[in-house]
Amino acid sequence: MSTLPTAKAEPERSGFIGWGRVGLACVVVFALVLPFMSSGYHLFQYAQVLNYAIALVGLNLLTGYNGQISLGHGAFFAIGGYASAILVAKFGMPYWVTPPIAGMVCLVAGFLFGLPALRLEGLYLALATFALAVAMPQLLNYKHFDALTGGSGGLQLAKPGAPFGLPITSDQWLYFYCLGFAALLFLAARNLVRGRIGRAMVAIRDQPVAAETMGVPISYVKAMCFGISALYAGVGGALSVTIVGYVSPDSFGLFLSLSFLVGIVVGGLTSIPGMLFGAWFIEFVPNYADQLTSSLGENAKALPWAVYGVLLIALMFVMPRGIAGAVTAMAARLQRFTNATKRA
Amino acid sequence: MVTRRELLEYASLSAVAAGAGLAARPLAFGADMPGVTATEIKIGQTMAYSGPASAYGVVGRVEAAYFKMINEQGGINGRKINLISLDDGYSPPKAVEQVRRLVEQDNVAFIFQSLGTPSNVAIRPYLNAHKVPQLFSATGASLLGDPKHFPWTMGVNPTYRTEGAIYGKHILATKPDAKIAVLYQNDDLGRDYLSGLKDGLGEKNLGMIVKEVSYEVSEPTIDSQVVTLQGSGADVFLIAATPKFGAQAVRKSFDLGWKAVRYIVNVTASFTILKAAGLEKSHDLITASYAKDPTDKIWSNDEGVKQWTAFCQKYMSASVIPDANAVYAYGVAQVLMQVLKQCGNDLSRENVMKQATSLKDVPVSVFLPGITVSTSPDNYYPIRKMQLQRFDGENWKLFGDLISG
Numbered sequence: 001m002s003t004l005p006t007a008k009a010e011p012e013r014s015g016f017i018g019w020g021r022v023g024l025a026c027v028v029v030f031a032l033v034l035p036f037m038s039s040g041y042h043l044f045q046y047a048q049v050l051n052y053a054i055a056l057v058g059l060n061l062l063t064g065y066n067g068q069i070s071l072g073h074g075a076f077f078a079i080g081g082y083a084s085a086i087l088v089a090k091f092g093m094p095y096w097v098t099p100p101i102a103g104m105v106c107l108v109a110g111f112l113f114g115l116p117a118l119r120l121e122g123l124y125l126a127l128a129t130f131a132l133a134v135a136m137p138q139l140l141n142y143k144h145f146d147a148l149t150g151g152s153g154g155l156q157l158a159k160p161g162a163p164f165g166l167p168i169t170s171d172q173w174l175y176f177y178c179l180g181f182a183a184l185l186f187l188a189a190r191n192l193v194r195g196r197i198g199r200a201m202v203a204i205r206d207q208p209v210a211a212e213t214m215g216v217p218i219s220y221v222k223a224m225c226f227g228i229s230a231l232y233a234g235v236g237g238a239l240s241v242t243i244v245g246y247v248s249p250d251s252f253g254l255f256l257s258l259s260f261l262v263g264i265v266v267g268g269l270t271s272i273p274g275m276l277f278g279a280w281f282i283e284f285v286p287n288y289a290d291q292l293t294s295s296l297g298e299n300a301k302a303l304p305w306a307v308y309g310v311l312l313i314a315l316m317f318v319m320p321r322g323i324a325g326a327v328t329a330m331a332a333r334l335q336r337f338t339n340a341t342k343r344a
Numbered sequence: 345m346v347t348r349r350e351l352l353e354y355a356s357l358s359a360v361a362a363g364a365g366l367a368a369r370p371l372a373f374g375a376d377m378p379g380v381t382a383t384e385i386k387i388g389q390t391m392a393y394s395g396p397a398s399a400y401g402v403v404g405r406v407e408a409a410y411f412k413m414i415n416e417q418g419g420i421n422g423r424k425i426n427l428i429s430l431d432d433g434y435s436p437p438k439a440v441e442q443v444r445r446l447v448e449q450d451n452v453a454f455i456f457q458s459l460g461t462p463s464n465v466a467i468r469p470y471l472n473a474h475k476v477p478q479l480f481s482a483t484g485a486s487l488l489g490d491p492k493h494f495p496w497t498m499g500v501n502p503t504y505r506t507e508g509a510i511y512g513k514h515i516l517a518t519k520p521d522a523k524i525a526v527l528y529q530n531d532d533l534g535r536d537y538l539s540g541l542k543d544g545l546g547e548k549n550l551g552m553i554v555k556e557v558s559y560e561v562s563e564p565t566i567d568s569q570v571v572t573l574q575g576s577g578a579d580v581f582l583i584a585a586t587p588k589f590g591a592q593a594v595r596k597s598f599d600l601g602w603k604a605v606r607y608i609v610n611v612t613a614s615f616t617i618l619k620a621a622g623l624e625k626s627h628d629l630i631t632a633s634y635a636k637d638p639t640d641k642i643w644s645n646d647e648g649v650k651q652w653t654a655f656c657q658k659y660m661s662a663s664v665i666p667d668a669n670a671v672y673a674y675g676v677a678q679v680l681m682q683v684l685k686q687c688g689n690d691l692s693r694e695n696v697m698k699q700a701t702s703l704k705d706v707p708v709s710v711f712l713p714g715i716t717v718s719t720s721p722d723n724y725y726p727i728r729k730m731q732l733q734r735f736d737g738e739n740w741k742l743f744g745d746l747i748s749g
Contacts, residue, residue: 041448044441138562143530152531153487154436154462156469244437246466251436253396290431304431305394 023331027273031179040171044243045283047171050178051240053279056263057189057272058232063261064269065193066225067205069122072129073233074257075136076106080234081241081252082140085155086148095160095242099181102238103231110230114223133257137249154248157241174243181239185232189272192228201225202270233260266315267322274324281323285311379453380691385684386426388446390458390467395433400459402664403482404429406673407457409659420684423691428452432463439463440470447476454479454696456680457500457673461485461532464497472496477697479683480676480726484611485532489724496697498719500676502634502727504536504609505543506749508584510632510730511607512544513747515552515580519605523554525578527569527593529585530558537584537609540749554578559589570596574604583608591621598625607631610730614668615639618735627737632730632747634715635675639666640739648709675708679717679726682706714746 035043059073083105084098113132120128139145141152149155162173192198200221203211212218241247259282267278289307296303319326379386391404411425419425428450432439439458446452447470454477458464464481465488471478472494480500481488484507488499515522526541528534538556545552555576557569566589573581574597581604583593590612597606606629613631636643643649652674656665664670684691686699703726706717717726729748733740 039448041441041444044444048437048441138560141531141560143558151535152462153485154465156465159469159473240437244440244466245469246436246440248436248462248466250434250460250462251466253433253435255395255433255435286431286433 020331035168035172035175040169043171043175047175047178047243048240049276049279049283050175050182051236051243051279052260052263052282053236053275054182054185054239055233055236055260056267056275056278057186058229058236059260060264060267060269060272060275061189061193061201061232062225062229063264064271065198065205066201066222068117068222068226069126069261070129070226070229070257071126071261072132072136072257073229073260074252074254075129075132076110076230076233077237077240077256077260078136078140078252079109079230080106080237081247082149082155082237083234084238085157085241085247088157089150089155090148095157096177098242099235099238103235106234106237107227107231109234111223111227113230114226115219117226118219118222130257133254137252137254140249140252150248152249154246154251157245157247159245160242178239178243181235185235186272186275189232193272197221197224262312265322266312268324268328269322271322271324271328274322274327277323377453377690377692378451380423383423384426385420385423385691386428386450386452387454387456388443388450388452389427389429389456390432390439390442390446390463391429392434392459392463393431395435397434397460400482400669402667402670403457403459403673406660406664406670407677410655410674410677413655413659414681420681421689425684427456432458432460434460434463436462436466440466443467443470447471447474452476453691454693456480457482457676459483461488464488464499468494468497475693477693477700479696479700480679482676484536486536487532491701491722491724498700498724498726500679500717500726501672502730502749503540503725504533504584505540506725506728507610507632507730508537508540508542509544509749510540510732510747511582511630512541512546513749514544514630514732514744515605515607516545516549519580522552522580522605523576523578524552524580524582525555525573525576525604526553526557526582527566527573527585527589528556528558528582529589530560533586533611534558534584537582541582541584544749559585561586563589566592567596569593570602571600574600574602579604581606583612585609585612587612587614587617591617594618594621594629595625598622605630610634613740615666615740623737626735629735630732631735631740632732633740633742634711634727634730635668635671636710636712637666637668637740638671638710642739642742652710671710675710678708678710679703679706682717712742712746 034046055073055077059070062068062070080102083102087093087098087101088095117125117128140149159170161170162168200216203216204218204221208218263278263282266281268274286304286308289304292307293303389404391401392398393401408427408429411427414420415424428446430442432442443455455471456479458467459482461483464483468478475496478497480498483499484501484504486503486505488497515524526538528538542550555573555578557573559566559569570593581597583590585593590608608629608631610631610633618626636649638649638652652671653665656662682703683700687695701719701721703717703719708717712731715729719726729746731742731746732744733742
């Protein structure tokens, strides 16, 4: 873990053009124009990318910045999703108040899970969280919770339309709805890692002994980091359930947790914007792989995951620091180039 | 930290972008007959090619091969059938995404045989809101046949509940003083079977069930459950379990020397599963069925099974022949052909649904004699009858009449 770059690998204000700001402005414009150029089906996918990205940011805070590996974030995604669905379906709450509540539920759940997990390091923690992911679908299916969870039949939710008579479709609205939460949570994460707590998180990851000597309350920061990380996953899950309109134990299989880990590595550990790439990868690449193998004929139907695996390995070879790492490296090269031309 | 100025910058930028975007509205989709041209009809499907239920992926593969055969024979009404079958990994959110792609991007005429209860329940509101037929969902869950609330959604299998009721009726008729023990899987499948059994026995006779024990799919073995059930002193044992656990229950109940009349549910009654349990230990098991078992010698001269075997050899592979799920898919594809035939040249979604709800005694070559498919606008359960069969140590032997649940 000590080879990972810290949060401030790139200088704050590089050159007077500020490629970072230009890039961010482009992303913002793109994100806002996108829904008016896309079909409902694509918007559904983009919204799902945003929800995954929120969960990935949470996992990245925990794994990338704090060095705690979790193979069980699908479980917090599930808790958030179910919390939202139950509040809407059983308690008649409007859907838009549920993500913060789901987040709080997960914050508590994550913090409590994080406390005993403090005794576990590295791979042992990975196994403990893995157990959580394995157990979650069955807990959700437990018959004494049926009255709340709907059992294996799950819960159905109505698809919300645009509020205040806005002249946009339901899909456009839901995209903006997820975008709003994503923007807020991305900003919060960015501020968190750039502040005192962020430095403490990274210090614990790299030099726990030194951090402790400096007076960093290790247990508290680690457990809180787990809680905040779960909060992110929970909000992502709640939003996802709203746009899908249905929740069941099968929605949150073990594979989801593994996908999240793939997502943060592909996106780039210790990168917040990189999580958008990671989310894009876990949402779209399985589809591309499926299409690629479909063109090979009916007997290749078992192959999409093999293709997915090959793509993943290739990507890790070409971009060992994830997509965000590659973009940063490219931007740095560009900066050097502009600086050189200026000097010439 | 983000400064207030930065925030203002982005906020104003956002407002401009949103204003510019509002002008351009997305295109509305829809024509009179989406997915239909003079030479082709496009239909869609989500299937579990990967994930926990990937063993069912054969359903999609058989159907693709079946339509390939039909297309080689000239298609239907001069149109080729183009089945777009997408993997959903048995994940409901993925199924919703893929179905939206099928409807909005691929522009399919309707959805055919999407697999799995959770996925079908998840896509149902969307398809009904857009008035896209969701035909012959591949699941036996009884909640899929609900024409009042979801007129565009229809299942096909005899429901688990229907099957459970058939066992109840048979027990009542042959052993009115039976003491029944039930082992069931703790999910919709197991619970549907249990409530079906209770339907079949009737309100007054519920006392006949002396013990119900459930298990979770995650448990490695169910031996202790079987011991508990035997301890109840029951003389009838209903095994409402999926294949792995069904085989364990058959073996354990035999090893314990439990002399009970054993019923095993149809999803677990295939020959390969009994082989895993031990054929001698499977002696005298009873199950209900509606499709022919291609490995059974009594069908060796049957025209339907012969066609099935020939089809497998030409379009699939010989290893598929004994697979009950494959036979099922072949049968349901025939039912769809009847729907398309009845539609003639009007392949609008309304007419597809209208014809699917007015099937009259449609014969299916691989279903048991006398089992036909019928529907009506208020009956969304196409197959309602089954016949009982007993395992003689080598083959299933049909007995008695067709029973409806």
